[in-house]
Amino acid sequence: MRRYETLFIITPDSSDDELKTIFDKFQTVVTTRKGQMLSYEEQGKKKLAYDIKRHGKGYYVLMDYLGPADIVAEVERNLRLDERILSYITVKLADQVDPESLKTQAAELRRTAKTEESAEAAPAAPAGETEREEEAE
Amino acid sequence: MATKRRRRAFPRRKVCRFCADSSLKIEYKDPKLLKYFITERGKIIPRRISGNCARHQREITVAVKRARQIALMPYTTSLPH
Numbered sequence: 001m002r003r004y005e006t007l008f009i010i011t012p013d014s015s016d017d018e019l020k021t022i023f024d025k026f027q028t029v030v031t032t033r034k035g036q037m038l039s040y041e042e043q044g045k046k047k048l049a050y051d052i053k054r055h056g057k058g059y060y061v062l063m064d065y066l067g068p069a070d071i072v073a074e075v076e077r078n079l080r081l082d083e084r085i086l087s088y089i090t091v092k093l094a095d096q097v098d099p100e101s102l103k104t105q106a107a108e109l110r111r112t113a114k115t116e117e118s119a120e121a122a123p124a125a126p127a128g129e130t131e132r133e134e135e136a137e
Numbered sequence: 138m139a140t141k142r143r144r145r146a147f148p149r150r151k152v153c154r155f156c157a158d159s160s161l162k163i164e165y166k167d168p169k170l171l172k173y174f175i176t177e178r179g180k181i182i183p184r185r186i187s188g189n190c191a192r193h194q195r196e197i198t199v200a201v202k203r204a205r206q207i208a209l210m211p212y213t214t215s216l217p218h
Contacts, residue, residue: 007166007207048208049168058208062166089207091165 001066003038003097008079008088009058012045018084019059025082026063026075033074035067036099052086066097151188155196163196165203168210175201179211 010022023040030037043060052058065071072090079088155161161170174182174189174197181201184194204210 049211
C-alpha cells in the first residue's frame with residue numbers, strides 16, 4: 001500500500017450538498033479500489049493565484065489516502081470527469097505503508113473543515129470554530 | 138577602498154534558513170513560506186541570493202512548482218506599471 005495525498009479545487013459556488021456528494025463519491029472510489037481514506041479536509045475558500053475557468057476563488061480540499069498504485073489513476077479520472085473540479089494535484093507521501101499502523105486514524109474518518117483559512121474569504125464562518133454543521137449531524 | 142573588487146565590499150554571510158531551523162518544513166501547501174523565495178513577478182529567487190543550501194533550494198523549487206500547478210502561487214503576475 002502506498003500513501004497519497006490529493007489536493008483539489010472545487011468551484012466556489014458549490015452548495016453544501018454538492019460538497020457532500022463529492023466527499024461521498026471519493027470515499028467510495030477509494031474504498032472500492034481497496035484503498036483507505038485517512039483524512040478529508042475541506043480547507044475552505046481561498047483566492048486563486050490565477051484564474052481557472054474564470055473563477056478567481058476556489059474551494060480547496062485535501063484528501064489523504066492509502067491504496068495500491070493504480071488508485072491514483074482512478075481518483076484522477078474521477079476528478080477530471082467532474083465539471084465542478086477546477087484543478088487537482090496528487091503527491092505520493094510514502095511508498096510502503098502498513099495499513100494496520102494507521103487503522104485507528106482511519107476509523108475516525110469524517111469531513112473536517114479548517115475555518116481559519118476561509119475566515120477571510122467567508123466572514124460568516126468565525127475563525128477558531130472547529131466543528132462545522134455537517135459534522136454534528 | 139582597500140579591497141580589490143568592489144563586489145566583495147559586503148561579505149554578508151547568508152545562512153540557509155532551513156538548515157538553521159529544522160522545524161521549518163518545506164511544503165507546497167504553504168504559500169506563506171514559499172512566497173519569500175519568489176520575486177514579485179513570481180520567479181524563483183536563485184540560491185546565491187536567497188542563501189539556501191543546495192538541498193533546500195531544490196526542495197523549494199519543487200514546492201513552488203507544485204504550488205503553481207494548484208493555483209496557490211502565480212506562474213507570473215502583471216506588474217502594476
